Amino acid sequence: xxxxxxxxxxxxxxxxxxxxxxxxxxxxxxxxxxxxxxxxxxxxxxxxxxxxxxxxxxxxxxxxxxxxxxxxxxxxxxxxxxxxxxxxxxxxxxxxxxxxxxxxxxxxxxxxxxxxxxxxxxxxxxxxxxxxxxxxxxxxxxxxxxxxxxxxxxxxxxxxxxxxxxxxxxxxxxxxxxxxxxxxxxxxxxxxxxxxxxxxxxxxxxxxxxxxxxxxxxxxxxxxxxxxxxx
Numbered sequence: 001x002x003x004x005x006x007x008x009x010x011x012x013x014x015x016x017x018x019x020x021x022x023x024x025x026x027x028x029x030x031x032x033x034x035x036x037x038x039x040x041x042x043x044x045x046x047x048x049x050x051x052x053x054x055x056x057x058x059x060x061x062x063x064x065x066x067x068x069x070x071x072x073x074x075x076x077x078x079x080x081x082x083x084x085x086x087x088x089x090x091x092x093x094x095x096x097x098x099x100x101x102x103x104x105x106x107x108x109x110x111x112x113x114x115x116x117x118x119x120x121x122x123x124x125x126x127x128x129x130x131x132x133x134x135x136x137x138x139x140x141x142x143x144x145x146x147x148x149x150x151x152x153x154x155x156x157x158x159x160x161x162x163x164x165x166x167x168x169x170x171x172x173x174x175x176x177x178x179x180x181x182x183x184x185x186x187x188x189x190x191x192x193x194x195x196x197x198x199x200x201x202x203x204x205x206x207x208x209x210x211x212x213x214x215x216x217x218x219x220x221x222x223x224x225x226x227x228x229x230x231x
Contacts, residue, residue: 008050009038011087014065014076014119014159014197018042018228024074028062028082031089035063037076037100052100055107061091065119065159068228070126073141074100075110077117077131097131099141111143119160119170119197123181124226130160130168133183150183159197159209164224169206171195176208176217189217200225 011028022039029035036053040046051074054060062082067075079095082088097111097120111134121130129136134143155173162168166181176189176198189195195210203224208215 008033008036008053009048011062011082013063016066016068016228019068024066024068026063026066026076028064028088029059030082030087035060035078035082035088037063037066037074051102052105052107055093055098058092061093061095062088064117067120067122069099069122069136069141070124071141072102074102075120075122075129075141076100077120079114079116079118081116097129097143110141111146118156118158121160121162121168122226123162123166124164130162148183150177150179150185152177155194158195161198161200162226163200164226167223169198171197171209175210176206189215191215 009027010030010033012025013028014026015023017023022041025038025040027036034053037051039049039051060078061080064077064079069075077097080091083091094112095114095117096109097117098107099110100107117131127136129143130149132146133149135145137144152172158171160170168179170177173194175191175195178186180186189208191208191210193210195208197209199207201207204219204221206217206219208217
């Protein structure tokens with residue numbers, strides 16, 4: 001399916017959904033067009049609403065990935081990849097993680113001091129965030145108690161997903177790696193090339209996005225992703 005999005009939506013990177021029946025897309029921006037969070041109707045007429053495109057008047061660097069917390073708040077990573085790849089201007093802010101409240105439009109930094117953060121995910125109860133591993137404050141949602149979660153032996157971790165059992169999946173240099181909640185490697189979906197992200201489809205399917213190829217892995221039907229936010 002091809003969606004004809006407006007010119008304000010440039011360099012789409014991460015996404016999640018369904019979110020109240022729509023898709024949440026996160027963009028890196030290009031040139032003077034700012035990075036943004038966009039809400040896209042997957043059905044005709046495919047109307048698009050930009051939810052956020054600045055932090056108190058400053059453009060973000062290059063938004064990279066986004067997840068919906070069980071509280072309904074949106075959390076997203078912002079990295080300087082656009083500048084490093086010559087399609088964005090010099091960064092105005094550090095690499096950081098933000099929380100956005102779609103109800104009040106309030107946005108705040110919840111974590112900083114990253115070299116190059118990328119994917120983000122939460123445990124099913126929302127108490128732990130994965131970039132490093134962080135505890136998530138129940139009230140402020142600030143990320144605390146930063147710690148190493150697992151070791152990657154091929155490439156670098158990109159997109160991150162968590163299943164209902166709390167197992168953590170990440171796209172790496174040779175496929176998708178899977179760890180339990182303690183950071184012990186359970187196994188790999190080896191595809192022989194860098195995998196940027198993955199998504200749970202219908203029960204028994206894991207779709208792996210390996211940059212120029214898409215793979216579908218048959219998995220046990222009891223293994224499911226975290227349910228989306230419904231109307």
